[in-house]
Amino acid sequence: MAEKLYKKRTRQYPAWIPYLFIAPFFIGFAFFNGAPVLYSFYISLTKWSGFDLPEFVGLNNYKMLIKDELFYTALRNTAQIILIFIPLMILFGLIISYLLYSSYVKRESLFQNIFFLPYITIPVAVGAIFQAMLNWQYGLANKMLLGLNLIREPINWLNEPKYTAWIIGLMITWQSVGYCVIMITAGFRGISREVFESARVDGAGNARTFFNIALPLLKPVLVFLIITSMIWGFQIFDETVILYSPKGGVPSGGPSYSALTLVSYLYISAFTDQYTGYGASIGYALSVIIIGCTLVMRRILEGRKGAEE
Amino acid sequence: MKKLTKGLIYLFFVVGAFISLYPFYWVFSLATHNTSEIVTQFAAVPGVHLWDNLLNLLKKGTFPRGLANSCFVSITATVSAVFFSMVCGYAFAKYQFKGKRFLFQMVLMTMMLPIQIGLVAFVKIMTALGLYNTYIPLIAQLGTAFGVFWMCQYIKAYVPDEMLESARIEGVGEIGLLLRIVVPVITPAIISYGIIYFVGSWNSYLMPLIILQDTGKFTLPMVIAALQGRFELDLGIRYLALALATLPLLILYLTFSKTVRESIVAGALKG
Numbered sequence: 001m002a003e004k005l006y007k008k009r010t011r012q013y014p015a016w017i018p019y020l021f022i023a024p025f026f027i028g029f030a031f032f033n034g035a036p037v038l039y040s041f042y043i044s045l046t047k048w049s050g051f052d053l054p055e056f057v058g059l060n061n062y063k064m065l066i067k068d069e070l071f072y073t074a075l076r077n078t079a080q081i082i083l084i085f086i087p088l089m090i091l092f093g094l095i096i097s098y099l100l101y102s103s104y105v106k107r108e109s110l111f112q113n114i115f116f117l118p119y120i121t122i123p124v125a126v127g128a129i130f131q132a133m134l135n136w137q138y139g140l141a142n143k144m145l146l147g148l149n150l151i152r153e154p155i156n157w158l159n160e161p162k163y164t165a166w167i168i169g170l171m172i173t174w175q176s177v178g179y180c181v182i183m184i185t186a187g188f189r190g191i192s193r194e195v196f197e198s199a200r201v202d203g204a205g206n207a208r209t210f211f212n213i214a215l216p217l218l219k220p221v222l223v224f225l226i227i228t229s230m231i232w233g234f235q236i237f238d239e240t241v242i243l244y245s246p247k248g249g250v251p252s253g254g255p256s257y258s259a260l261t262l263v264s265y266l267y268i269s270a271f272t273d274q275y276t277g278y279g280a281s282i283g284y285a286l287s288v289i290i291i292g293c294t295l296v297m298r299r300i301l302e303g304r305k306g307a308e309e
Numbered sequence: 310m311k312k313l314t315k316g317l318i319y320l321f322f323v324v325g326a327f328i329s330l331y332p333f334y335w336v337f338s339l340a341t342h343n344t345s346e347i348v349t350q351f352a353a354v355p356g357v358h359l360w361d362n363l364l365n366l367l368k369k370g371t372f373p374r375g376l377a378n379s380c381f382v383s384i385t386a387t388v389s390a391v392f393f394s395m396v397c398g399y400a401f402a403k404y405q406f407k408g409k410r411f412l413f414q415m416v417l418m419t420m421m422l423p424i425q426i427g428l429v430a431f432v433k434i435m436t437a438l439g440l441y442n443t444y445i446p447l448i449a450q451l452g453t454a455f456g457v458f459w460m461c462q463y464i465k466a467y468v469p470d471e472m473l474e475s476a477r478i479e480g481v482g483e484i485g486l487l488l489r490i491v492v493p494v495i496t497p498a499i500i501s502y503g504i505i506y507f508v509g510s511w512n513s514y515l516m517p518l519i520i521l522q523d524t525g526k527f528t529l530p531m532v533i534a535a536l537q538g539r540f541e542l543d544l545g546i547r548y549l550a551l552a553l554a555t556l557p558l559l560i561l562y563l564t565f566s567k568t569v570r571e572s573i574v575a576g577a578l579k580g
Contacts, residue, residue: 024451025416026412029454032451039430039433113562120559122511129551131537237515263515290423
């Protein structure tokens with residue numbers, strides 16, 4: 001209350017100044033985000049080929065969506081990718097940053113930089129690099145395996161649906177381990193070294209120090225990484241599209257739609273096939289899935305932490 | 310035993326570093342070979358066709374064009390996003406006004422919305438306004454919710470009220486206050502957010518893909534994507550373009566690696 005009075009008394013600027021300052025952001029937001037979000041919802045209630053006039057059909061698109069096999073394929077593919085890359089990325093991120101932090105390995109920032117390079121590379125280029133490596137004719141993977149006599153015939157990696165989820169999952173792991181390393185290292189820095197020292201004095205072994213002391217203290221960073229990576233994973237598009245693109249970056253879905261992610265399905269429906277209304281309903285469904293999963297994961301991960309304390 | 314463990318750990322790091330780096334090296338090596346060498350050889354060492362590939366790539370013209378387009382789009386969008394986020398964040402940090410709490414809550418709420426939710430209508434609206442196939446939807450960035458939040462927190466923490474009060478008494482105007490007093494103090498926040506935004510804009514593919522149509526307007530990610538298609542038969546050109554496309558950010562990163570790393574960590578933890 002006192003603070004409020006003080007501020008009122010000493011106000012030395014015209015009252016409209018702050019509104020002038022916040023106006024551009026809110027105008028831009030209303031125009032580029034607010035209006036599209038609302039209008040998209042309306043579009044999702046229509047049948048619209050994009051050229052003629054939209055025809056109002058109520059919840060029809062959503063009814064179609066819950067019966068659409070391809071939508072479930074896209075959802076399953078996306079979920080598989082997320083379930084592969086998040087555990088791997090966290091696991092390697094933890095191991096690498098723990099070893100760097102406990103100075104088992106010198107040259108911490110050199111290794112951090114090396115692991116971080118894939119993360120700073122254009123995602124489209126990441127997809128293209130993997131497309132090159134897995135090319136059946138001249139790719140690195142086949143050349144190495146043939147050279148080592150592990151396979152007799154070149155494998156057409158990108159044409160086999162059974163490899164797709166792992167290829168994408170490992171590609172994303174390759175891309176994002178470095179990000180986890182710097183995030184978790186920052187988390188380690190927040191823990192005072194004395195905590196580790198005293199654990200060692202008490203005779204706790206390396207493994208016990210790691211599991212009983214480091215891991216609980218790193219929980220906030222790990223929760224953050226898991227949740228944001230999950231959100232990001234649901235939106236995965238660029239890398240997979242280039243990796244499985246036969247015609248220069250236009251989403252195709254890969255062999256037997258095994259590389260169809262939710263966003264590429266949205267793209268194909270709305271922009272390639274011009275089912276505008278249906279595409280808009282996929283956008284809404286995707287957002288509901290993302291927000292729902294975020295809330296559930298928060299509940300699970302942070303709730304357990306609450307119980308422990 | 311100790312030595313063995315240490316050796317194994319080092320081995321793990323060397324293998325890890327190799328896995329991280331070798332794909333880059335291999336693509337750079339491919340860029341120096343011609344098509345028939347790429348198909349028949351391993352390309353473990355660089356070849357001699359870099360110059361030919363470079364001339365052929367430049368002859369096509371799409372790559373330099375894409376690079377220039379990307380520079381224009383990303384730099385303009387970053388300057389605009391940083392400026393307007395800062396102005397708005399400053400107002401939330403240092404002014405009292407009606408509806409402030411509600412509006413700030415709105416900013417925080419909007420950070421949760423995935424961009425795909427309004428994507429379809431975004432294209433329709435831009436088309437209706439005649440902005441389809443122009444750069445305006447990509448560069449007219451009047452600030453981001455994250456940027457506003459970020460600037461607001463930083464200004465609250467590092468710009469004392471007394472500093473602003475005394476400058477006001479000396480007769481500095483409100484805009485002068487922001488540009489002459491606040492900006493010098495919050496330069497680190499501006500750089501961090503600028504880097505995060507620039508990288509995002511430079512890398513973005515979905516937005517330009519749905520907005521731009523003319524090949525001449527394509528940004529770098531779109532040019533790379535187009536060159537990876539089946540229709541590009543000269544593999545030397547293809548991989549030279551890919552190698553060159555990864556370079557600008559790698560150089561940016563290796564020059565300012567500490568700042569970039571710290572920005573990303575700070576941005577993630579505060580956002």
